[in-house]
Amino acid sequence: MSPGSRGSSSPDDELRLPRPPGFLRRFWGRHPVFADILTALICLTFSLVPATSFTDRIDDAVGVGRLWATTAPIVMVVVVLGCASLLVRRRYPTLVFVGAVAVALAYLLAPAPTGGPMLGIAAYTLAVHRSARACLIGVAVAFGTIAALVAGLAFTGMIGPMIAWNALVGEGLSALIGALIGTNVGNRHRYVAALIDRSRQLVVERDQQARLAAASERDRIARELHDIVAHSLTVMVALAEGVAASSDIDRARPGATAIASTGREALSDMRATLGILREDDAAPLAPLARDTTADTVDSARAAGFDATLTISGDRPELSSAVQLAISRIVQEGVTNAMRHARGAERIDVRVGYRPHAVEVDIVDDGEPVASSTTSPSGYGLRGLRERVVLAGGAVTAGPGSARGWRVHAVIPLEQENHDR
Known part of the structure; x- marks a missing residue:
């Protein structure tokens, strides 16, 4: 040519x-x-x-x-x-x-x-x-x-x-x-x-837009890695402590299996997240937006917590951004409860599908440590708020009405309905 x-x-x-x-x-x-x-x-x-x-x-x-x-x-x-x-x-x-x-x-x-x-x-x-x-x-x-x-x-x-x-x-x-x-x-x-x-x-x-896009992408990767690594390591630590405390090899074997399974899932999610850094055109441009809500609750239950998942309403067809936001909200809330709530034994996760919004609640019965969960230098709740805002919603976190810590998020569905 x-x-x-x-x-x-x-x-x-x-x-x-x-x-x-x-x-x-x-x-x-x-x-x-x-x-x-x-x-x-x-x-x-x-x-x-x-x-x-x-x-x-x-x-x-x-x-x-x-x-x-x-x-x-x-x-x-x-x-x-x-x-x-x-x-x-x-x-x-x-x-x-x-x-x-x-x-x-x-x-x-x-x-x-x-x-x-x-x-x-x-x-x-x-x-x-x-x-x-x-x-x-x-x-x-x-x-x-x-x-x-x-x-x-x-x-x-x-x-x-x-x-x-x-x-x-x-x-x-x-x-x-x-x-x-x-x-x-x-x-x-x-x-x-x-x-x-x-x-x-x-x-x-163009250079300014490229720098802004690179900064935004770095923040997004940091949020994804934090959500994946923090949750997976928290579950693996809890399972490892349970295995170490058990002298019965047969009873400890399921915990060790769960540790390996959690590690494999974390590696898979990290590969999907870091794939955007490759120059290969076939690499994914965003992490896979699969529904990990049930897996998160199961991992908390395997770690010894009395974790429950309640879903109400008819689940509509969700975009990848909203689905990923819901999964990460549940993951961050459960991880914070496992890591920071002293004496927590129960974690309740509720996902309610309303005609115009999705409501997510994560409540535990422990004694929260506010300085650990709301530190401005961490990626926990700050990254969670950024993710929900990108999806057009709002999130609040604070002590529960009686005891424990509550994370409540609302994500609107008007855009989803309009797209359909």
Whole structure:
């Protein structure tokens, strides 16, 4: 596939960059000082040569020669200074345009119609290096000034009609052509500059979005790993303590089997969670959202707790986010009860499916240790709240009405019903 085809995945094709300039334009762009010097020399040549060719063609009988001998140095100095100002045309385009108008007015002192490209180059410079609006105003003011002065000199008989028409038509056309070309080139330069600036902003925004996405993904992985590792290790520790306390090998064998089973499930969940870190396209982008509520209660029961699970209402079809939230809520609540509730013997888990929401309650009968379960530096209840908020719900945790600790969460189902 060719580099310029639609299927190319190069950055230049994705950004749709404008066509690169040709050799001459690249040369002028890389050597602006040389370009300005050459422009000033060409303008000086085409401006001074006509002005110095009147000596053999003037009529001494009417005193034109004597008058030109007086005004010629003034015209030459104005033309030289005006052309020299082109060397700074990129930095001071307005000053250069004013100098070009002065050169056009100086040509009125010549004994015959003459002119030069100075006003056209200045109009081009004003449009490219300032703005099209500034160029339009400048050309209008310049033409008005030239027209007023020409009308006054022609009315008093100081200049002939040919000089007057040459000043109006010649300088007007030169300024108009320079303004049109400069407006086209200047607008293109400004458009390309705007595109480049916008592309830089998009790159910055893309990097910011990537960093935010990476931070969010790290938080999500941390929550998943905490839920998996904390619950599994808590169950395994409780089972291991039971096995160690038993001297009967036959009675200890089920506990050891449960430890191995819990470890295998934890490894499976960790592989699914960490799969997103692989570059393989076949890796899952999110942990498997299976219903582990019953497994969590069974593991607490195997660890020696009187754990119960009560489900009420008709279970609707749930999205993966809501199902995962329910499973993790139960897992975190049961894990906290097993780890932190001193003297807890009973853990009641209730999941109620309502028409518009799912309610989850985890209640134990132990003595809670608030500093352990609500520590701002841990991932327990903080990660649980973040998970429920992402699902559009709310969660509360605190001491129960009589004894123990209660975790209560409500997850709305409006989005689920709308999707179906």
